[in-house]
Amino acid sequence: MTVSPGASPTGPGLAGPAAPAAAPATPASPLLVVESLTVALRTSRGIRRAVDGISFSIGRGEILGIAGESGSGKTLTALSLLGLLPMGARTSGSVRFEGRELLGLKKRELRDVRGRQVALVSQDPATALHPLLRIDVQMTEHVRAHLGLSKEQADERAIEMLTAVRIPDPGSALFSYPHQFSGGMRQRIAIAMALACEPRLLIADEPTTALDVTVQAGILRLLDRLRRERGVSVMIITHDLGVMSSIADRICVLYGGRVAEYGATPDVLGGPRHPYTYGLMQSLPSASAAGAAMVPIQGAPPSLDAMPAGCAFHPRCEWAEERCRTVVPTLRALDDGRRLACDVDPLVEHERPLAGAPVTQS
Amino acid sequence: MSVTANDGGPSGRSLLELEDLDVSYARRGHTPVRAVIGASLTVGVGEIVGLVGESGCGKSTLGRAAVGLLRPSAGEVRYRGEPVQALWRGPRPAKFRSLQMVFQDPYSSLNPRRRVGRQIADAIRLGTGARIDDRAATARVGTLLERVGLSAAIAHRYPHEFSGGQCQRIAIARVLASEPSCIVADEPISSLDASAQAQIANLLAGIVAESGLGMLFISHDLSVVRKIADRTIVMYFGRVVESGVTERIWSDPAHPYTRGLIGAIPKPGAGGSLPSELTGDVPDPARPPTGCRFHPRCPEAIDRCRTEDPPPVEVEPGWQSLCLRSEPRRAGVR
DSSP states (O other): OOOOOOOOTTOOOSSOTTOOOOSOOOTTSOSEEEEEEEEEEEETTEEEEEEEEEEEEEOTTOEEEEEOOTTSSHHHHHHHHTTOOOTTOEEEEEEEETTEEOTTOOHHHHHHHBTTTEEEEOSOHHHHSOTTSOHHHHHHHHHHHHHOOOHHHHHHHHHHHHHHTTOSSHHHHTTSOGGGSOHHHHHHHHHHHHHTTOOSEEEEESTTTTSOHHHHHHHHHHHHHHHHHHOOEEEEEOSOHHHHHHHOSEEEEEETTEEEEEEEHHHHHHSOOSHHHHHHHHTSTTTSOTTSOOOOOSSOOOOGGGOOSSSTTGGGOTTOOGGGGTSOOOOEEOTTSOEEOOSSOTTTTSOOSSOOSOOOOO | OOOOOOOOTTTSOEEEEEEEEEEEEEETTEEEEEEEEEEEEEEETTOEEEEEOOTTSSHHHHHHHHTTSSOOSEEEEEETTEEOOOOOSSOOOGGGTTEEEEOSOHHHHSOTTSOHHHHHHHHHHHHHOOOOOHHHHHHHHHHHHHHTTOOGGGGGSOGGGSOHHHHHHHHHHHHHHTOOSEEEEESTTTTSOHHHHHHHHHHHHHHHHHHOOEEEEEOSOHHHHHHHOSEEEEEETTEEEEEEEHHHHHHSOOSHHHHHHHHTSOOOSSSOOOOOOOOSOOOOTTSOOSSSTTGGGOTTOOHHHHHSOOOEEEEETTEEEEOTTOOOOOTTOO
């Protein structure tokens, strides 16, 4: 189910706009493997697990979508890959990037990974860019530090990156200030900045939430082009399932710090099996018939201090049974390769809008 | 020059009317920026009018001028036939207190240091001018909280104890406290979680359906507007470029910009395809393009678009498009 367009492990050439899919990706070794990741935070009421045993992987040139609402643990998961967790956060489990364990790396060792091999694009381009520094200063600092290029070489590379993200007149854009650009342009510049060291993995945390749909379409097409042409893997975090279905190869739905459903996007969004995924789909304006009202999930996501026992979703679930209140559902594999954390599985017989492999309980 | 959208809603009675509205922002040492140019629209009794467009198109400016938070540089806003005066020093005239606004960010529109019940009680007293004692106020606050889907028991709590969706419900309860007949909602769901967006959109649509008030629903999310708005108005760069019945516009948009907006919406579901891109950005307001303001981004622009100001074209009765290339559709095509 995993779509991994060809991407050579060494990374395609910088200058080559349409790098050929010469060396096929080795399906055996995903770029990133996260296993049983747990992040515990100290809150006013004691230590709470904000991320509670999450596992997933990202293949080379693959786009993985992480879906979830506030408090689902999606941002903490991303930050733990970069060693950027808040002070006092405790992690356990394993995060292996190209076979190398990232959890517990020393600051110095992390610095080689962060920015160089794993880069972050945050939600708000206005805060990602320093308002008082010219673009060239911001775009070349880390390139020179990581790759030891001269200022001229780094500028050249920055122009190349600005061209790749389709900033008009990159030569003069490089010597401009952030306020001279619109929000969409700034997000493109932030992406160009993240790409400047040719990272293998781009973590995009709600990269289009603050943008208009027209600009969003441009950013999504850009991310898709980057993985096709440069073999960059992307982990995109968003609660917009429309964005997910248009760009993500696989999708991992988080709820209350745990994985609810995880599998190929057409399977998960075409025929959701977890009541939460189903509820999210139903609440979309396009899901209901033209005249009918939207069907929202009742209630609100739980806070860290009031995480329900058993399945975290049970207070909002219309199919919840007695056992859901006490027993944490196990994440089990289904026949189509997806993983599901719901013991009741009420949607197994649900009419699937998309023809796919017949789904049976495993 | 402007596209008018007036067929006063289901009841035919218009509550809020904007006529040839111009709003400019003065800039020191420069010519003023015209944020809204010749916009006309009406909101009728029991009607939701959706106002969509990209950021910077002037939709929020229009919304703020509609409730009197900004002073128009030309044109007029009328509420129940009376010209709305821009808010200045001194209290708002009582006759305009039933024209209310819901803002995007509920955390900043609520007072963080005042119990939510008190804030709603303030709105009952200030909005309606009612002199009621605390006991009556508490009862009314409870009713309002239940009206927006919350428990009356939360009245003694503070805004930070609630999620974004719950805060927006509280903000809506406070607006309802002044017994409005017309609400301007500026991006009321944009800052909320996925599941809360549908909840709040449904709540607002339900309030309109039950109490027959009029609503101008400003949003950049076209799919929600499609869902709840009776009529839709599309703005681009200060101008209303298309207006008409929502479902007609959605299924067969007349203006190329509306087509671009609709095409850019990612479609959720199994058949993942990338949304189409409307290239370019909204131009610099200080240097508007000549001719049609959309022509630099328009995939269908012809030479005349660069020089001629497009006239409003009546595509069908009540449906207008500000495009040289739009043509009236033959009757019977519907």
